[in-house]
Amino acid sequence: MQNWIEAFYVIDFISVGILLTAVSMNAVSRLETCVKVYTLNSLLLSLLIAIVATIIGEAHLYAASIITMLGKGILIPLFLWKIVKQMKVTHEVEPYISNTLSLSISGILVAVVYASLKEGIFVTGFAKNVFQISLAVILIGLFIMISRRKAITQIIGLLFMENGLFLAGFSLTFGMPMVIELGVLFDMLMGVIILGFFAVQIRKAFRSSDLDKLTVLKG
Amino acid sequence: MEALQFIIILIFSPMLQGLIKKFKANMQGRLGPGIFQTYYDLARLLKKDMVVSNVTSWIFRATPYIVFISTLAASMIVPVITAQYPFVAVSDVIALIYIFGLARFFMALAGLDAGTAFGGEGSSREMTVAVLVEPMMVLSIFTAAISAGSTNLAMIAKTQNIFYSPSHVLAFSAFIVAVIAETGRIPVDNPDTHLELTMIHEGMLLEYSGRYLALMEWAHYMKQMLLFTIAVDIFFPFGIVAGALGITGFAASFGIYTGKMLFMCFLMALIESTRAKMRFFQLPSLLGGAFVLSALSLLIYIMMGR
Numbered sequence: 001m002q003n004w005i006e007a008f009y010v011i012d013f014i015s016v017g018i019l020l021t022a023v024s025m026n027a028v029s030r031l032e033t034c035v036k037v038y039t040l041n042s043l044l045l046s047l048l049i050a051i052v053a054t055i056i057g058e059a060h061l062y063a064a065s066i067i068t069m070l071g072k073g074i075l076i077p078l079f080l081w082k083i084v085k086q087m088k089v090t091h092e093v094e095p096y097i098s099n100t101l102s103l104s105i106s107g108i109l110v111a112v113v114y115a116s117l118k119e120g121i122f123v124t125g126f127a128k129n130v131f132q133i134s135l136a137v138i139l140i141g142l143f144i145m146i147s148r149r150k151a152i153t154q155i156i157g158l159l160f161m162e163n164g165l166f167l168a169g170f171s172l173t174f175g176m177p178m179v180i181e182l183g184v185l186f187d188m189l190m191g192v193i194i195l196g197f198f199a200v201q202i203r204k205a206f207r208s209s210d211l212d213k214l215t216v217l218k219g
Numbered sequence: 220m221e222a223l224q225f226i227i228i229l230i231f232s233p234m235l236q237g238l239i240k241k242f243k244a245n246m247q248g249r250l251g252p253g254i255f256q257t258y259y260d261l262a263r264l265l266k267k268d269m270v271v272s273n274v275t276s277w278i279f280r281a282t283p284y285i286v287f288i289s290t291l292a293a294s295m296i297v298p299v300i301t302a303q304y305p306f307v308a309v310s311d312v313i314a315l316i317y318i319f320g321l322a323r324f325f326m327a328l329a330g331l332d333a334g335t336a337f338g339g340e341g342s343s344r345e346m347t348v349a350v351l352v353e354p355m356m357v358l359s360i361f362t363a364a365i366s367a368g369s370t371n372l373a374m375i376a377k378t379q380n381i382f383y384s385p386s387h388v389l390a391f392s393a394f395i396v397a398v399i400a401e402t403g404r405i406p407v408d409n410p411d412t413h414l415e416l417t418m419i420h421e422g423m424l425l426e427y428s429g430r431y432l433a434l435m436e437w438a439h440y441m442k443q444m445l446l447f448t449i450a451v452d453i454f455f456p457f458g459i460v461a462g463a464l465g466i467t468g469f470a471a472s473f474g475i476y477t478g479k480m481l482f483m484c485f486l487m488a489l490i491e492s493t494r495a496k497m498r499f500f501q502l503p504s505l506l507g508g509a510f511v512l513s514a515l516s517l518l519i520y521i522m523m524g525r
Contacts, residue, residue: 009384012523016385023515027508100507107511114522129523 005051012129014048018167019110019133022140022160026102034156035080042072045163048130049170061175068166071185076159076192083152083196087203096147109139123172130171137164149210151199155192162188221304221464225294227473228448232440233257235447235484242488257440261433269429275332282329283427283434289322290438294445298452300472301460302373310372312360315449316353319401322438323349330423341422344499348400348407348419351506356397358513362390362520363453372449376456384525389516391454395486396509398450402443405491407502417496447483455479 005011021041028034046069053061097105113136123131141160148154166184169176202214237254244251271279296310323345330342360370366387367375400407403420413421424435452459458475460468497505 009525012385012525013388016389016519019515020389023511024508027504099504103508103511107514110515111518114518118522132522 005055010051011048014044014051015130015133017044018048018163019136022137022164023103023106023110025140025144025156025160026106027099029099031084031150031152032081034153035077035084038080038156038159039073039077041160041163042077043069045167046073048167049175052170052174056174058175060178063178064170064175064181067181067185071189072159072163075189079192079196080152080156083199086200087152096149102143102147106140106143109143110136113139127171131168134164134167134171137161137167140164149212151195151202151211154211155195155199158195159188159192221301222295222306224299224301224304225291225297227299227476228294228297228441228444229291232444233261233437235444235480236440238481238484239488239491242485243491246488246492261437264428264433264436265430267429269431271431272333272426274334275426278325278328279332279426280431282325282332283431283438285325286322287434287438289318290441290445293318294441296372297445297448298373298376298459299448300469300476301464302377302456303460303462303464304373307371307373312364312370312372312375313357315372316357319442320349320353322442326423326435330426333426335426337418337422337425341419341425344419345423348502348506351503351510352397352400355393355506355510355513356401358510358517359390359393359397360449360453362386362513362516365517365520366525372452376452376459377461378456384520384523386516386520386523386525387454389512389519391450393509393513393516394450394454395490396505396512398446399487399490400506401446402439402487404487406494406497406505409496417499444480447480450483451476451479 018041021037021044025034025037028037046065049061049065049068053065113132117132117135138161141157141162141164144157144160145154148157162184175181202208202211206214234254234257237252237257240256241251241254293315296306296315298304298310327342327345330338330345332338363375364370367378369375399405403410408419409417410420412418413425420439424432427435458472458479460472462468464472
């Protein structure tokens with residue numbers, strides 16, 4: 001079981017896949033595709049945890065994998081999907097900067113993470129690569145949050161950050177206690193639901209989901 | 220004997236173009252022209268008279284020879300079926316990119332030389348695409364070059380591995396985008412049309428006829444096969460002969476090479492059939508994305524060590 005995981009670099013491929021989905025968020029301009037990319041990212045995350053669970057053989061990692069898949073891979077995307085449908089938003093997201101530039105900036109972010117974590121890092125083995133990638137995902141999620149105009153893409157940026165944080169915690173500790181994981185997950189779910197209602201309300205009140213319009217005082 | 224392996228590229232490159240057209244036609248439910256059609260076209264063009272505008276300078280007349288000969292020189296230094304041949308010492312990737320650059324420079328000049336609007340348009344577009352494509356081609360080749368420890372193509376091919384790791388998969392996908400852009404295939408350029416709004420490569424050739432056109436077209440086919448060969452040399456070089464070339468070695472290596480070329484043709488036909496042509500001003504988005512992909516592949520290789 002462990003042989004083929006090491007022989008085919010499965011962990012490397014999945015973690016690079018997580019990084020790639022985060023980077024490709026910068027090039028996506030349709031809201032539906034944004035949700036799909038986030039779903040893929042979460043599913044890859046849960047797959048990574050499941051693979052590590054088969055290597056280490058700890059039961060609570062399997063549980064964490066299943067919870068991640070159900071919560072982040074199915075529940076949150078379904079809710080986001082519903083918001084996108086409800087808001088009847090146009091397909092295009094109008095970012096502040098062009099796709100090419102934001103792709104390049106996210107590439108630079110990855111380079112910065114790699115350059116700053118080259119030495120003095122205390123995790124070893126595959127966890128080192130995963131830790132670097134998780135920090136890159138956090139930074140890219142932050143960048144998506146500050147570079148997009150629409151409320152819904154900013155929510156997705158926040159979710160990417162959370163995925164990165166989860167990955168960082170996982171690579172450092174091989175799974176946090178179940179209580180914390182469950183707590184974070186429910187926190188996230190509630191946060192997304194509240195943010196989603198906010199996005200819908202903003203759309204109703206201002207006839208636009210553009211957060212720039214919020215600077216105009218009403219009545 | 221080993222020095223003559225470039226003849227494979229010289230002879231079979233029009234057939235490769237025919238094969239791609241045939242695959243594409245079959246995928247779209249058409250019968251398509253036979254795979255030898257490109258040979259007939261070249262033979263017909265070689266027999267025809269030329270019409271050369273009298274406002275053109277020597278550049279217009281010299282360019283077909285320069286393009287053809289530089290492509291031929293490039294095909295001499297690329298390992299096709301054996302990695303042990305007299306030109307190994309000069310088979311450097313960077314030199315190869317610059318030989319392509321020479322051909323492209325003169326092609327763009329010749330497009331401008333006749334003074335037509337379409338020629339200049341084609342030249343300016345070709346240069347815009349080239350600026351975006353070259354760095355990502357170089358970066359994705361460097362990923363393989365670092366793992367082989369040399370920028371020499373024969374050395375990279377000789378390491379005899381299927382490069383299988385995340386960084387190489389990323390580099391290969393970036394390289395495929397570069398090949399598509401360089402050969403003027405569908406998301407970037409449409410090779411089948413002479414519609415003035417879309418053409419890039421055809422725009423520069425618009426003033427050519429007869430023998431010159433045949434040389435330019437043939438050079439283009441050779442460049443296409445050359446790029447495919449570089450891709451398989453770098454990213455899956457298994458089966459290439461590393462030592463002296465015997466009869467059995469030749470047969471085995473040639474068979475594997477044919478299989479790999481068929482795979483590349485199929486891949487190109489698949490991409491061309493399933494993708495739509497992009498607007499020219501959307502191209503930086505695609506090519507910039509592929510550039511980030513190649514940069515990431517290099518970064519990941521350096522950090523992960525595989």
